[in-house]
Amino acid sequence: MNPIAFVYLAAVLFAIGSAAVLLRRNAIIAFMGVELMLNAANLALVAFSRIHGEIDGQVMAFFVMVVAAAEVVVGLAIIIAVFRARQTISLDEPAELKG
Amino acid sequence: MLSVTWLVIAVPLASAFLLLLAGKRSNAWGHWLGVLASGSTFVVGLGAFIEMLGLDAEERATSVHLFSWIPGDALNLDAGLLVDPLSLTFVLLVSFVGTLIHVYSVAYMEHDANRRIFFAYLNLFVASMLLLVLADSYLLLFVGWEGVGLASYLLIGFWNHKREYATAANKAFFVNRIGDIGLILAMGLMFTYLGGVDFETVFAAAPEASVGVLTAIGLTLLLAACGKSAQFPLQSWLGDAMAGPTPVSALIHAATMVTAGVYLIVRSAPIFDGAPDARVVVAIVGAITLLLGALIGMAKDDLKKALAASTMSQIGYMMLAAGLGPVGYAFAIFHLVTHGFFKAGMFLGAGSVMHGMRDQVDMRRFGALRTSMVVTWATFGLGWLAILGIPPFSGYFSKDKIIEAAFVGEGWHPWVFGSAALVGAGLTAFYMSRLFFMTFHGKARWTDDQHPHESPKLMTIPMMILAVGSAFLGLILATGDRFVTWLEPVTGHAEEHEPVIAVPVLIAATLVLVALGLLAAWRKYGTADVPTEPPAASLATIAARNDMFQDSVNRAVFERPGTHLTRTLVYADTAIVDGAVNGEAASIAKTGEVVRRLQTGQVRSYAALMLVGLATIVIIAVVGGN
Structure with a gap:
């Protein structure tokens, strides 16, 4: 199987993830989109590693997984904190940083 | 007595400070202390006079070295007194008339609550005036010169709760400052061209100096004398100085201080000779x-x-x-x-x-x-x-x-x-x-x-x-x-x-x-x-x-143009200097107003911007890489 197909798959997954982040108002869904983008990147890294026959990409993928795990904890905590404060998890609701 | 002439300065000065520092508890006897301090200067002066009469005419100038004042290579100046017939004449005049006026003031100022302070100022004046006439250098003379100016200012404005009296004191002070500039300039010229500011150096160097230099020094000295002695064109302050208590007018503005200009000219005879x-x-x-x-x-x-x-x-x-x-x-x-x-x-x-x-x-x-x-x-x-x-x-x-x-x-x-x-x-x-x-x-x-x-x-x-x-x-x-x-x-x-x-x-x-x-x-x-x-x-x-309209002339010739000049300068400062600084600040604020719009506070728009930015970087990397 041609490894380049995994790269295409990664691009598609990344596009889906970013669409979820940009288009959905629900914070949980957007967050899932972020996870999807991270995993798309991981897939691309592993695919390139395979293409080039080097192990660097796979090592990098592990780092990303660790970071993603930590990020999930922090992200979900923020979402819960926002929900407790405002009784909503809509992304459009908090706009205090408007200049 | 000649060698202790410094006492005539030290005693009234100490008395003045004592009276000022002792406060109200010296109210009962302060004025008599003032009289005593002034009287003692006359006693010392008289002693010095009798001693000097015993000397030959050529030996009558005695230098009393006090201390090394400004040590240094370029300007090495000792503080010292020059006791000669001229300065001793002044010492006797100032201390004698001064003491009589002190006695007179005891009665004249009897009902004034601040009589003690009045005597402190009078003592300060006597000390400064004697320093002025006894100094052996122009710089030390200048210290006394300023001291009498200060005492004159304090005493003209002694009843400064009246506004016009306070104004009169200020006027005397300002006009005297103009004269003082003359003395400072004269000292600068002496230092540059004659090598020093003490009488000995200056008078020794004067005969060799050029006429132009001596004329310049002479004219600046004259300016100083005009200010202190109320001579044309700096005479306008003397009439207003009568705001002070009458004993002050008698002592300072008639008998002694205002004659300091004459003393300066006569003392500087070697300069005017050339x-x-x-x-x-x-x-x-x-x-x-x-x-x-x-x-x-x-x-x-x-x-x-x-x-x-x-x-x-x-x-x-x-x-x-x-x-x-x-x-x-x-x-x-x-x-x-x-x-x-x-x-x-x-x-x-x-x-x-x-x-x-x-x-x-x-x-x-x-x-x-x-x-x-x-x-x-x-x-x-x-x-x-x-x-x-x-x-x-x-x-x-x-x-x-x-x-x-x-x-x-x-x-x-x-x-x-x-x-x-x-x-x-x-x-x-x-x-x-x-x-x-x-x-x-x-x-x-x-x-x-x-x-x-x-x-x-x-x-x-x-x-x-x-x-x-x-x-x-x-x-x-x-x-x-x-x-x-x-x-x-x-x-x-x-x-x-x-x-x-x-x-x-x-x-x-x-x-x-x-x-x-x-x-x-x-x-x-x-x-x-x-x-x-x-x-x-x-x-x-x-x-x-109206004093020959001297005040009006001063106002028209000096005050008005001066006011206009400062107003113009203030305007230029506001318009140009402040304008540049404020304009810069304003333009930065305007930029901020525009840039502020970018901050929508919408999380998804930030995400979109990040994505666009990332995509741009990638495109530049890919296109630029080839």
């Missing part, structure tokens, strides 16, 4: 001021201001004499001493009149005070005879010598200076007689609440002593040319010069003019009724009443 042009300017300034002061004195109705105008005029005589060179130096100082006595005496008399007349100073409200204030009348009368120059009173010996000296010389000088001095004598006779008759003779023009009475003994005794001095001092000092001989080690020996007009003719002319002035004043103010309101007068009289 600068004949500067010397002529000194004489011209003196001649202008003596006539100006006399004209102002003729129109003033305020007793103290008329006396102030007279002081200005008499110092004009001294300046004129000092500007005549060696032939006039001794007479300038001679007149200074006799003037110190009779003018201080008359000012104390004026204070006595005010004391008895509820602080009235308008002469149109006096009259017929002779009977109710006999001692004041008699002592004032002796001063009046002295300033008129009627023989054998002291003014005759000093002023007539100046008139004679003014007629010595070649070309136009003797005619111009001599005529000014001669005319001035006639004018002096008129305005002083006017003042005397308006105050003590004629009909009583008192207001209803005035009950004139003689002043207490503490006031009349100093007046009597000064009156005795006014009467006989000139005769005593002039006999056998004692005073001139005494000053010779400093002023140099003046060759006998014949005036362009014979001396007997001059004396006769002076006496005739004086008699004419006296008679005119008697007819107008002695026998005729004096209106209590100033009558409508000619333009000249109005000008004289």
